[in-house]
Amino acid sequence: MISGLVTQADVTGALSLDCGAVVVGSGAGGATVAAELAEAGVDVILLEEGGYHPTESFTAGTGRALRTLYRDGGGGMAIGRPSVLYAEGRCVGGSTVVNGGMSWRTPARVLSRWAGHEGLRAIGERDLDPYFAAIESRLSVGLQDPETIGRDSALFQAGAQARGWAVVPNRRNQLHCAGTSSCSSGCPTGAKRSMLVTSVPRALARGARLFADCRVNRITSSGGAVTGVTGHFVRPGGRRGPGLTVRARVVVVAGGAIQTPALLARSGLRSASGQLGRNLSVHPNAVVTAFFDRDVTGWQGVHQAFQVREFLDEGLLLTATNLTPPMLAGILPAYGAELGELMADYNRVVTAGPLVSDTGTGRIRLLPGLGPQVFYQLTDYDAERVARGVELTAEALFAAGASRVLLPVDGAPVVRGPDELRRLLARPVPKRSLQLYSIHLMGTARMSEDPRRGVTGSFGEFHGVPGLIVADASLFPGPIGINPMETVIALAMRNARRMVERRDSYGL
Amino acid sequence: MAEVPFQHVARRFAELVCPPEVRAGQRADRVMGELGLMLASLPPAARKALAAALVLLDQGARLYPPARGRRFARLGDEVAGPYVRAVLARRGPAAELIRRLKSVITMCYYELPEVQREIGYDPAPYIAAVSRRRLESYGPDIRAGEAAVTAAPEQGAPGQAAPGQAAPGQAAPGQAAPGQGPPERGTP
Numbered sequence: 116m117i118s119g120l121v122t123q124a125d126v127t128g129a130l131s132l133d134c135g136a137v138v139v140g141s142g143a144g145g146a147t148v149a150a151e152l153a154e155a156g157v158d159v160i161l162l163e164e165g166g167y168h169p170t171e172s173f174t175a176g177t178g179r180a181l182r183t184l185y186r187d188g189g190g191g192m193a194i195g196r197p198s199v200l201y202a203e204g205r206c207v208g209g210s211t212v213v214n215g216g217m218s219w220r221t222p223a224r225v226l227s228r229w230a231g232h233e234g235l236r237a238i239g240e241r242d243l244d245p246y247f248a249a250i251e252s253r254l255s256v257g258l259q260d261p262e263t264i265g266r267d268s269a270l271f272q273a274g275a276q277a278r279g280w281a282v283v284p285n286r287r288n289q290l291h292c293a294g295t296s297s298c299s300s301g302c303p304t305g306a307k308r309s310m311l312v313t314s315v316p317r318a319l320a321r322g323a324r325l326f327a328d329c330r331v332n333r334i335t336s337s338g339g340a341v342t343g344v345t346g347h348f349v350r351p352g353g354r355r356g357p358g359l360t361v362r363a364r365v366v367v368v369a370g371g372a373i374q375t376p377a378l379l380a381r382s383g384l385r386s387a388s389g390q391l392g393r394n395l396s397v398h399p400n401a402v403v404t405a406f407f408d409r410d411v412t413g414w415q416g417v418h419q420a421f422q423v424r425e426f427l428d429e430g431l432l433l434t435a436t437n438l439t440p441p442m443l444a445g446i447l448p449a450y451g452a453e454l455g456e457l458m459a460d461y462n463r464v465v466t467a468g469p470l471v472s473d474t475g476t477g478r479i480r481l482l483p484g485l486g487p488q489v490f491y492q493l494t495d496y497d498a499e500r501v502a503r504g505v506e507l508t509a510e511a512l513f514a515a516g517a518s519r520v521l522l523p524v525d526g527a528p529v530v531r532g533p534d535e536l537r538r539l540l541a542r543p544v545p546k547r548s549l550q551l552y553s554i555h556l557m558g559t560a561r562m563s564e565d566p567r568r569g570v571t572g573s574f575g576e577f578h579g580v581p582g583l584i585v586a587d588a589s590l591f592p593g594p595i596g597i598n599p600m601e602t603v604i605a606l607a608m609r610n611a612r613r614m615v616e617r618r619d620s621y622g623l
Numbered sequence: 624m625a626e627v628p629f630q631h632v633a634r635r636f637a638e639l640v641c642p643p644e645v646r647a648g649q650r651a652d653r654v655m656g657e658l659g660l661m662l663a664s665l666p667p668a669a670r671k672a673l674a675a676a677l678v679l680l681d682q683g684a685r686l687y688p689p690a691r692g693r694r695f696a697r698l699g700d701e702v703a704g705p706y707v708r709a710v711l712a713r714r715g716p717a718a719e720l721i722r723r724l725k726s727v728i729t730m731c732y733y734e735l736p737e738v739q740r741e742i743g744y745d746p747a748p749y750i751a752a753v754s755r756r757r758l759e760s761y762g763p764d765i766r767a768g769e770a771a772v773t774a775a776p777e778q779g780a781p782g783q784a785a786p787g788q789a790a791p792g793q794a795a796p797g798q799a800a801p802g803q804g805p806p807e808r809g810t811p
Contacts, residue, residue, distance in 0.1 A: 175746035178657055178734045181664065188664035190727075198719065255768050260761075263753070290768040293757040295750045304754050305769075313772050320773040352663065415749055440744050441730040450711065450725055451704070455642025458733065461742040485668045526712075547714075 119319035120207075122167055123328035123348040129358040134160040134324070135623045136614075137344055137363040139331045139378065142209020143600050144586035144607040145369030146310035146318065151611035153321035157623045160324050160361055161315070162346065164370075165206035167327040170312060173301035175414075177441040180300035184213050191373075193477060193491035193553070197546065199397055201489070201553040203371055206301075207327050208311030210371065210600075214554065215298045215419045215436070216287040216307045217598035218256040220247045221605070229592045234564035236573040237609070246605040254288035254308040256601070263294030265416020267465040270407070271435035272421045274515030280425035285434075287417075288600075294417040296437050329359055334366050334382040340581040341366040364622040365614065369586040369607070372556035376479050376570075376589060377487035379560065384580060386570040390561055395477035396594035397491055398555035400470040401501055402438070402446055403508045405517035407463045413437040423511065430472035430596055431504045433511065438466050446550065448521065457521075465512060468523070469504020470555075472596035473497045479559055498546040506540045509533075523550040555599050560589035575610040582621060586610060627659045628674040632681045633728070635696045639707045640725045641732040650735060657731035673727070676720040680710065683717075 138149045141163040149161045168183055181189040186205035193199040204210030223240050230238050250256070275282045288308040297303050305312050319325060331346035343363045348356030368375050376392035385391065414437055423433035438446070440461055449457055477491030493501070509520045513533045520530050522539075525548040530536050563569020566578040575590055577583040586607045588599050595602055614621055627633050637654050638646055645651050662670050684695035687709065689702045698706065710721055732738060739745065758765065 175750060176734070178661060178731070182660060183664075185664075187666050187669060188661055190665060190669060190723075192723075253771070262756075290765055291757055291761040293750075293753040295746070295753055297746070297750065303750055304757060306757065306765075312769075317772055412743075414744060414746060440733040440739050440742060444733040445726040445730040447729075450640040450707070450729065452643055454640070454729060455644065458642070458742055461744060486666070 117316065117319060119323060120167055120325045120327065123350055123356050126348050126357050129360075131360045131362075132160060133362045134158045135363060136160075136365040136367060137162065137361045138367040138369060138586075139344060140209060140369035140371065140374070140587065141207050141315055141325065142204060142310060142369060142371065142587065143211050143603040144588075145367065146208065146211075146314035147604050147607035148367050148369065148584075148586045148611040149318040149323050150314040150321070151608055152615065152623070153318045153323040155615040155618070157615070157618070158322070159318060160326065160363070161318060162329045162331055162344070162359075162361070163207050163209075163325065163327045164330045164349065165204070165209075165327065167207040167325075168212075168301065170302065170305040173297065173303040175295070175297045175300055175303070175439065177300060177439045180213065184301055191489065193397065193489040195477070195490060195492045197493065197549050197551055199399055199491055199493070199551040199553050201397065201556060203373060203556070206311075207315060207325065208309045210554070211309035212301050212311050213299050214600060215598070216289055216292075216309075217419060218251065218254065218286050218288045218601045219597045220244075221595060221602040222597060225593075225595050229562070233562055233569055233592045235562055235592075236564065238573065243605050243609065246608045247601065250601060250604050250608065254313055254604075255290040256286055256288050258284050258286060259289070259294070259417055259420055260291055263292055263417050264420040265294065265296060265413050265418060265437065266411045267413030267435050267437055268416065268418065268420035270411060270465055270515040271423075271467050271511060274511035274513070275421075275423045275425070275433070277514040278511055280423050280511070282421050282423050285419055285422055292417055294415070296414045296416060296418050298418065300439070326359065328356070331378060332381065334368070334378065334384065334583065336382075336384075336580070339579070341583045365582045365584065367584045367586050371587050372559045372589045373479055373487050373489060375585060375587055376559040377481055379577070380481050384577065384583070386560075386578065387566050388563070388568055388570055388578070390568070391570045392479040392559050393476065394558040394561050394593075395479060395489065395491060396473050396555075396557045396591070397477065397553035398470050398557075398594060398596075399473055399493060399497065399501060399551045399553055400468050401505055401523040401549060401551055402436075402466050402468045403505055403512060403523065404443070404447065404521040405465045405467070405509070405512035405515075406460055406519050407465065407516055408518050410462050411465055412462050413465055414439070423507075426504070426507065427596065429500060429503070431500060431507070432470045432472075432597060433467065433504065433508050434470070435465055435467035446523075448525070448527075465515070465517070467508050467512060469501065469508055471497055471500050471504060472594045476558070493546055493549070493551070495546065498544070498549060501549055501551065502540060502544040506536060509536050524548050525550065555588070555595075557588040557591040557594060557599060560585045561592045562590050563592065574613050575606065584610065584614070627655050627662060628670075629677040629681065630655060632677045632696045633658060635703065636677070636680060636707070636724065637728045637732070639700070639703055640728055644738075645732055650732070650738070653735055654728065654731045657734050658728060661727060661731060672720060673724055676717070676724045679717050680721055680724075683710065
């Protein structure tokens, strides 16, 4: 057990605590803020709803990971036609424990758009580059050691290059990643520099206190300013444990783009903009499953070693992502003996797909008895781009030598070559037949200098509520088009350092 | 172990949606064990929804003419198989729920270690081997990088390197491996 950590097992009765800043959520944003504030001498309490699972506990087991590291077993569903399955991390370290570890700076054009549309201050390239540099140093962001790159990634790269497309090696927060292909189950070597092994221990080493298994129910306030939070510990099996009250001068909410607006709304906090819980972007993605005539053994080697960036101007990013047998079986459009036959070729499979920078938006609503529920309607334009991304992905896989592919479209036949692919996709793909997933949820407490347009200001402060700061991807005014983790961390670091600069006004 | 609601229905469904080998040995029991654990991790609403899917699946068979009014759990393979095929091909929220149930159950089947070995997936020895290789190849870099996590605070301007850490824009500790490039922005 690490120093400064308290879990539900340590708590026998209700707790009442005081601190300078309480941070809700220990993922990319929350852990970063906690480390920055603690480093400046602020008395920080970090609250995490999920459990503490150290590196030594991680295996390649999918079921274990889904049950312990993800919210709701990784089975979130945004309601719409089609529905979009999404996953959120829920453990100390948050989604950084289960993401692929892609670390990219925010595209300049995205920053420019955010600044222009929302009047955001200090968000240009020059403003953020020092933070990106600090993050990349702290999290060991860099390219993979070549011996760790899996054959699935190499094949996808070869296919894309055969098509003449721009392919870039992925930059990842990893310290000599071993290539275990276990990113989504928790890195068993600790090479992935998630918050679990970086900013969380950094914060604790500087005096922060971490409470795991602790669900925050409400943000408390008085006279319009926040005063802390209330919540309770969660016992095994989800049973309610002792209560927790934290009094703090600053409340930082970093629960992700679904839980953050839900907590704010649950606490009776309203945004004059009407945008709290709205403006949700999900970067819908889809999986093309390709079968080769020789062994690929895609689980040996790091996944997503490359990204195809040829179509970034269209809002499309393509990459190969290895899926474990349970994950692949769960998405294949087959069952019974047919499923068995497909899965028998597991080691000859490459899974890849597009990620779409979406133009449509969804919203989070609190439903009585159900909690936060996500509603998202894919636009026709985005559906067309998903279909195009699927086609491009399949083209690259055929160019790499795939003998057949399965498309993420209900009822689609097995496709055995590029000509068949073109014929099939020449007809419009019914939107509701697309099988979509998301792991990038953004925008539900968007920044804008104009309180009529945004929930938060340029530095994450909730408009009209002193001492309340948002520090996760909820802040994004729109989709970022690439992997969002480094942007979340950069904004969190920047906003935390600004809090420190103005600590007197925050009472810190 | 967590209980699976309407377990006899879930088990019968598993026998049809998993590969035929699910009927060998104790596999179906163990799939139910995995399913119980999985369901326990879901929020109450999702558990209820999947339980409702099982009820729909079971009672819906009564409306399937070849079933002659019998429930799904009581159908033989010759009728249950086509019934499941028909249900999974339908559209609508109920069918989507049953497709999700099918996904969860097949995931549970492929979670079984012997099933994974049968399809050539055995990650533990591989993970052990590459983890050893990592430490043998890069041990000093790794130790330096891990020590930097709790190194002294950064001073001065944002991004200024702390002692023991690489300067911004340069390779971080443990990142001196071949193939390292300078930081890039998210666009080419």
